[in-house]
Amino acid sequence: MTVSSTIPVERIAKSRISNVDFNNLEFGKYMADHMVVADFKNGRWHEPTIVPFGDMMMSPAMLSLHYGQSIFEGMKAFWTNNGQINIFRPHKHHSRMNKSLDRMCMPQVSEEMFIQSLHTLIELDKDWIPKSEGSSLYVRPFMFAYEARLGVKVADHFKFIIINSPVAAYQTKPYRLKVEDYYVRTAEGGTGFAKCAGNYGGAFYPTQIAREEGFDQILWTDHKEHKYIDEVGMMNVMFVINGKLVTPKLTTTILDGVTRDSILTLAKDMGMPVEERRVSLEEIEVGLKNKTVTEAFGTGTAAVVAPIAVIRMNGHDLEIPVAGSNSFQQRVKQKLQNIRMGSEPDVHEWNYLITV
Numbered sequence: 405m406t407v408s409s410t411i412p413v414e415r416i417a418k419s420r421i422s423n424v425d426f427n428n429l430e431f432g433k434y435m436a437d438h439m440v441v442a443d444f445k446n447g448r449w450h451e452p453t454i455v456p457f458g459d460m461m462m463s464p465a466m467l468s469l470h471y472g473q474s475i476f477e478g479m480k481a482f483w484t485n486n487g488q489i490n491i492f493r494p495h496k497h498h499s500r501m502n503k504s505l506d507r508m509c510m511p512q513v514s515e516e517m518f519i520q521s522l523h524t525l526i527e528l529d530k531d532w533i534p535k536s537e538g539s540s541l542y543v544r545p546f547m548f549a550y551e552a553r554l555g556v557k558v559a560d561h562f563k564f565i566i567i568n569s570p571v572a573a574y575q576t577k578p579y580r581l582k583v584e585d586y587y588v589r590t591a592e593g594g595t596g597f598a599k600c601a602g603n604y605g606g607a608f609y610p611t612q613i614a615r616e617e618g619f620d621q622i623l624w625t626d627h628k629e630h631k632y633i634d635e636v637g638m639m640n641v642m643f644v645i646n647g648k649l650v651t652p653k654l655t656t657t658i659l660d661g662v663t664r665d666s667i668l669t670l671a672k673d674m675g676m677p678v679e680e681r682r683v684s685l686e687e688i689e690v691g692l693k694n695k696t697v698t699e700a701f702g703t704g705t706a707a708v709v710a711p712i713a714v715i716r717m718n719g720h721d722l723e724i725p726v727a728g729s730n731s732f733q734q735r736v737k738q739k740l741q742n743i744r745m746g747s748e749p750d751v752h753e754w755n756y757l758i759t760v
């Protein structure tokens with residue numbers, strides 16, 4: 405892809421890249437040299453600019469700090485096998501961002517502004533895209549209200565920013581999950597489907613309790629009865645039941661994960677039957693006992709596929725079979741990886757390629 409970018413660029417005087425230990429990348433520790441900043445004022449977006457990454461002057465009365473108009477996206481860019489930059493599914497991230505913005509009464513961003521800013525920034529900071537296998541540049545577009553006013557109101561002034569951070573391949577041992585049967589992440593009609601900051605702040609407390617009890621993540625359930633499964637931690641959740649791929653169907657309580665969508669699409673390509681429907685805890689408990697549930701895993705941009713080892717339900721630890729190299733999750737993960745790296749055809753046009 406090429407863009408005829410008109411975005412003004414103020415280059416950093418001296419790159420900070422020599423401070424980065426690319427063999428030891430802690431998630432989100434290092435920020436790439438530049439960022440995109442655009443202002444929404446007087447009812448319209450002003451031209452984005454690219455400036456050196458750095459602190460910004462903000463008012464303590466800035467509305468997002470008090471009333472939470474703040475949303476974000478999370479996506480990845482990496483090198484393909486033949487040396488192109490691949491930004492994975494930016495159009496899908498853009499449309500999800502606009503859904504979050506709509507729910508939070510924040511101004512929409514045009515596809516043109518989103519893609520052009522992203523493309524120009526990532527091309528400029530291409531040296532920050534790590535080269536080792538599985539590593540990537542984590543891309544964080546976000547928006548917040550910065551109008552200074554204490555009255556509770558929908559803000560009039562917003563900033564849209566994109567920052568990038570090099571990250572290592574995601575390594576994790578299979579998750580131990582705790583079914584949450586008291587706290588909720590969200591409720592029907594709430595903001596669960598939006599990627600707004602408050603959803604994450606509200607999840608910290610129950611997640612901290614689960615960690616103290618020896619679990620890695622929470623398996624979130626419906627807010628009314630705590631009988632049906634929503635998501636896992638900050639990922640979507642999938643099961644293989646009777647040889648079918650089963651995942652909770654999207655509602656207002658579930659984030660429409662880009663990885664979820666990619667995996668469901670690839671499952672269909674691979675001839676795997678797919679069911680998007682309500683999934684009860686009881687179905688999983690019974691299915692694990694009678695061995696019809698053979699796999700359970702989380703899906704998300706960070707890990708792509710994260711195997712689940714244990715689910716604590718009703719005071720018991722339910723063990724999930726270990727996912728071997730022929731498991732569905734391993735095969736689909738490999739297929740997705742092949743498409744992203746350019747070693748399998750990208751028939752769904754997910755790769756946004758920049759030739760440098």
Ligand SMILES: Cc1ncc(COP(=O)(O)O)c(C=O)c1O
Pocket residue numbers: 478635637638639640659660661662663664703704705706
């Ligand atoms: C709450 C939540 N659910 C699911 C996901 C997975 O979404 P994606 O596959 O787009 O990363 C994420 C991560 O963005 C998340 O924060």
